[in-house]
Amino acid sequence: MSQHTLEKPQLTTVAHRISSxxxxxxxxxxxxxxxxxxxxxxxxxxxxxxxxxxxxxxxxxxxxxxxxxxxxxxxxxxxxxxxxxxxxxxxxxxxxxxxxxxxxxxxxxxxxxxxxxxxxxxxxxxGARFGNAFSEKGSRTVAEFETRITPDGTGYVVNGTKFFSTGALLAHWIPIVTVDATGLPHLALAEQGTPGLQVINDWSSFGQRTTASGTVIIDQVKVPQEHVVPIYQAFARPTVGGPVSQFIQAAVDAGIAEGAVEATIQYIRQHARPWIDDKHSQHASEDPYTIQQVGDIKLRLNAAIAILERAADKIQIAAADATESHVAAASIAVAEAKVLTTEIALLASNKLFELSGTRSTLEDYNLDRHWRNARTHTLHDPVRWKFHAIGNYYLNEVNPPRHPWI
CATH class of the missing domain: 1.10.540.10 (Acyl-CoA dehydrogenase/oxidase, N-terminal domain)
Known part of the structure; x- marks a missing residue:
């Protein structure tokens, strides 16, 4: 792991514009x-x-x-x-x-x-990329911020330290979540290279290793008024701000699961051996118990993707008509998707080794990256609280809270 800063990312060409x-x-x-x-x-x-x-x-x-x-x-x-x-x-x-x-x-x-x-x-x-300077690792909860924004002439000055800053090292702009004197969150967008803004590549997690999700130091960073957005408003009223954030997390987990299932299938076909008590199979892909297990994880993956797509449809409805009930339904649908994508990502990346055998753990294959990535990324927000929100919604007709983690 390198802890040095890189050269400021430059946007020198205009990106292709996708139309559909x-x-x-x-x-x-x-x-x-x-x-x-x-x-x-x-x-x-x-x-x-x-x-x-x-x-x-x-x-x-x-x-x-x-x-x-x-x-x-x-x-x-x-x-x-x-x-x-x-x-x-x-x-x-x-x-x-x-x-x-x-x-x-x-x-x-x-x-x-x-x-x-x-x-x-x-x-x-x-083609500009936004990174992030959202989370802080020293506060009581993930939603409590110590980074402050204060008026400074015609603009503002921001001070604080952030961590889990995915993409900030390689971004053109770094949006900083900061709170004003009343505790209301604002988004201060600072261009990469702004004096006082330092991004450090000190991310040392065993998974998601190349996201550069390390530290951002914000020391007397000046931000003009026109680059400050009052994001607290997104949670003062029903919006899809929270569901969209969680939906993308679930989509990453579904992708991790897909990669693990594909790696499992390819390894079994190419390298794995039948077990000694299997007197009939010439290849591991003919082992009836292996066939059953692959069928099980593939079925669970397809179910998770289907629920993820259902969640997308619920967000679409809520985005078009952001009523309390529509946004709550979207949040719950995304929570359901997050539970299932978390479970299949962990299950599939674990079954990869169970079905492939001991040789699959060799460093040459680096197949453990699937498990490491699944275990790391699914920690973003605990599914135990997703179950609580889902149960409370259906049993007690209690809408989930409004914040970026539901």
């Missing part, structure tokens, strides 16, 4: 085949996917949720989930990197002024 859902999915498939090459080596050596990330954002996929009125494709949430899932199946770190970017785009659409929307959404269409 079908084109977005086609581009994602083509990029996935490209990203598959070297994914295991990038993970093994913690090599940041700089070239791959440039190709990803320049493809136009990072702008697919920009509304049509601002020049974007405004793809469906189903398409957004499928794009994230396709990329995550071959390299979950690359699949996770745009997660917060899409959340920022959502909040710009929900809460920014018209001038801010025109400015920032045009940057996104040109």
């Amino acid at each position: 859902d079908a084109e977005a999915i086609d581009v994602a498939h083509r990029l996935a085949e490209q990203f598959r090459q070297g994914a295991a080596e990038r993970d093994k050596h913690r090599k940041l996917p700089i070239a791959e990330l440039d190709a990803f954002s320049q493809s136009g996929l990072w702008a697919i949720t920009v509304p049509r009125q601002y020049g974007g494709a405004e793809v469906s949430y189903r398409t957004l989930g499928e794009v994230i899932r396709i990329i995550s199946a071959v390299d979950p770190s690359l699949g996770q990197l745009p997660q917060n970017h899409f959340v920022v785009v959502e909040h710009l659409v929900l809460d920014a002024s018209e001038t801010q929307k025109q400015f920032f959404l045009e940057l996104v269409l040109k």
